[in-house]
Amino acid sequence: MIDPMGVLEGLLAQALLTAVAAVAVYLLVSRQRRSFGSAEDRATLRTLALATSTMGALRRGLTARSAAEVLPEVAEQAGAAVAIYDSEGLLAFEPGPPGPADGHRLHLEGDTAAVLEALTTGRLRLLAVHDEAADGCGLRAAAVAPLLVNDRPVAALVSYHPQTPGPTSLRITSDLAELLATQLRLQQADQQRVALVRSELRALRAQISPHFIYNTLTTIASFIRTDPDRARELLTLFADFTRKAFRGPQDEFASLADELVYVHQYLLFEQARFGERLTVRYKVEPEVLNAIVPTLVVQPLVENAVKHGMESSTGRGTVSIIAEDRDDECWIVVRDNGRGFDASQLAGGEGGGALANIDRRLRETFGPSHGLNIDSLPGTGTTVRMRIPKYRPGVHRS
Template sequence: MINLVPIMLEKVGIIVIVAFLLSQMKSFRQIVQYQNNPNEKLILIMLFGGFGILSNYTGIVIHPDTIERAAWLAELEADNALANTRVMGTVIGGLLGGPLVGLGAGLIAGIHRYSLGGFTAFSCSLSTILAGMISGYLGYKRKKQGKKIDTPFAVFVGMFLEAVQMLIILLTAKPFEQAWNVVELIAFPMILVNGFGMMLFLFIIQFIKRDEERTRASQTNRAFLIADQTLPFFRQGLNIHSCTEIAEIILKLTDSDAVAITDDKLVLAHVGKASDHHIPGGKPETDLTRRVLEGGKISIARSKREIACLHDECPLEAAIVLPLKVKGKTVGTLKMYYASQEKLDQVEQQLAEGLANLFSTQLELAQAEKQAELLKDAEIKALQAQVHPHFLFNSINTISALCRTDVNKARKLLLELSSFFRGNLQGARQMLIPLEKELENVKAYIALEQSRFPNKFMIDFSVEPNLETVLLPPFTLQPLVENAIHYGFPRSKKEGHISVQIKTVDGQLQIMVSDDGQGVPKEKIELLGKQVVKSKKGNGTALFNISERLNGIYSGQASMQIKSQAGDGTTIMISIPLDEKGVFEKNAESLYCG
């Protein structure tokens, strides 16, 4: 029995070496990491089924009275059995890929084992299929519970299912006495060594995933660094000077060999290789760029023919062309070229896609700033178009810091920041928006503020059902929440509480924002909402502009009430008419262009 252990370890070594070599292939790493579509599932089935077949061929033949170390097994005699690591590959496949992969790999390895013969052929084949099904189900359940397939769990499952295989041999293999002798000889070595092999195999898989996480973290840091350095130039809009500077920064901080930027009519910049014939100032010549401008979708070329450059000596062999969008409209393209097809891998593609999204947001912000300048004399529009630079920079600084400590949280906050400023841009061109859009903007703002001041306040929402599509002026709720956060608890050491209630009362949409903060001095209560009130933190236009917009849109049928007492918090309640005779319903269709 003990003599079988080193021989089994040798066989495990073969499988682990093959797995390690495969782990160095990008395609294998991507399939193990993602495995989302049916084709990837099929590849996993073939892969782990192949591990089972390899284990069968390199197994140890158990004769009635001897053990044979066959170099490559092709067939077993009727009274022979086989000791191998077949279950290891099947179980790993099931745990990683789920029931379908486990069953498929089990069928491949099991049927092949049956074809080799021996008096345990049926028992081993059946146990292999069951091992794939059970491990697939256990892996699926564990992932559904939000738990990882860690090493102790995988080793336990592998050893347990190997023990089940021994039991199946005892129950089904004939004659029983011979089956007992075989199990007595191979049970302990196979259970122990397969468990050890599971551990090594999972270490390889975990290494792949950790390496992917490190790559993503590095990619995120690069994206933020590029975004930070290009932001001043995107504020200038798309022109030859700004785009040349942006392209130089991208070329320096990515693996691309050339970078080009166009607007919807002209090539504005091209830096790097092929600059001798890719010259700024002309119209985009390739079909690749024109397709992106017309369709607004990413386009990838992996050959010179697909790039379709008119210059015969062009050194560029691969490219990714991404749309730059403002308010959903394609206003230009970002093009990243590579002198080798291999350089345009999935990591580089994801980085390029992320940069395009960031740049589109930066262009929208630049447009918003211009819009704010043009509308600075229109008080209501200025409120709608405002973008708080300090809030933006503080949020970016917070996200940048999180990139080094919590990449997933940084990504979520970046999406919240994008959502918040997208809401600002939409509000700048619409008089009314659905309540659900206003709530999305508020919650994005809150997420960013809580990331900066995690223990400063807590907030709860109570929204009456079926009010999602009710229309109201943009920036009606968000400034109230912002005021509660910044003026309610400026220096408080205890956590403040903010409550937002939205409901219908007597044909009115009622919005109430309350806080338990420091309150407002009595002498200022009468002035709030009726005129600009000077304060240390600003000029106090938010409440005044909300009041002015409500009066202008609803012809005096809307109202805003403010109740506060120093040291006892503040409550602001806004009421908007909902009845069919009110201006709200009459103007809704003409004012909202969603």
């Protein structure tokens, strides 16, 4: 089971490592290149450009294409020709400015076995490239710095030099490799977060499926003799609803409009089941329909409202769904007039099933102050509120 807080803490730690590595590279490069004098600002901008470009490219994964995208910046920072290898071989090579590395493309295949062997050690290694001049290539040494993810070497950054590199050049290569590895670790953390979200969505679907399917099929069966047209209509709607509910993992986010369509379909079946006993009221302001919300945050609340408002009562029940425009936020309220419960039992995220799941997802997405607000006491009905920021970096439909 993936620990969501562990994933978030890992993301923060890796972001900090990226910043530290970028600063270290800048300090070493600016120290080595004294000739820049008062132009240190340009070295700073180059380092920041490197961190930015690697973040965009490597967060999509390490491929020949992403390696080729980041190597020009890496070569400029290293002041040397560079290459990236993964466990299977060369991904990309960048000779840098015209110089002794121009002819080395002809000899890259000869480097592969030695680089891969050095990669498996997981440590910085120094390799001899040519014993003597070869086909116009003036390189003589290569520094192989591993890219570690979960303490396992998954790739290597190789810098090439016309002579044995000194400590400063080796340190620059090592720190550049750490910066690249940090982006790969962030990419892995992103994958873990997506896997966590999808597993939670599957868990939510599993919670609503058996009970709901049984009740809905029973309701449809009851209409077959008394109202065949209604039965056919409900069966068609049910097929569409279940197709959406139980297909493969959905996107992490959806528009509020899409969520409310799903809620409306669900309530059609519940109204067919309970008849006039169940009243549904909508109050949705059009300004909030494009708000982006985590997938499956409204329907489980509505299902809970129906369960507490109707299933334990022989009287009438009302479920209200409200979505209001409040400046830079969308306020969503689900209310029922049912039997209520002791909301204090949900303190600390214990119990509550779907409610605890939704509360945790909202807090992780929008911040600690954006969890569910539950107002309920036995015999008084239940009101569940959530505040959704209209705009939040990283929150968008796929």
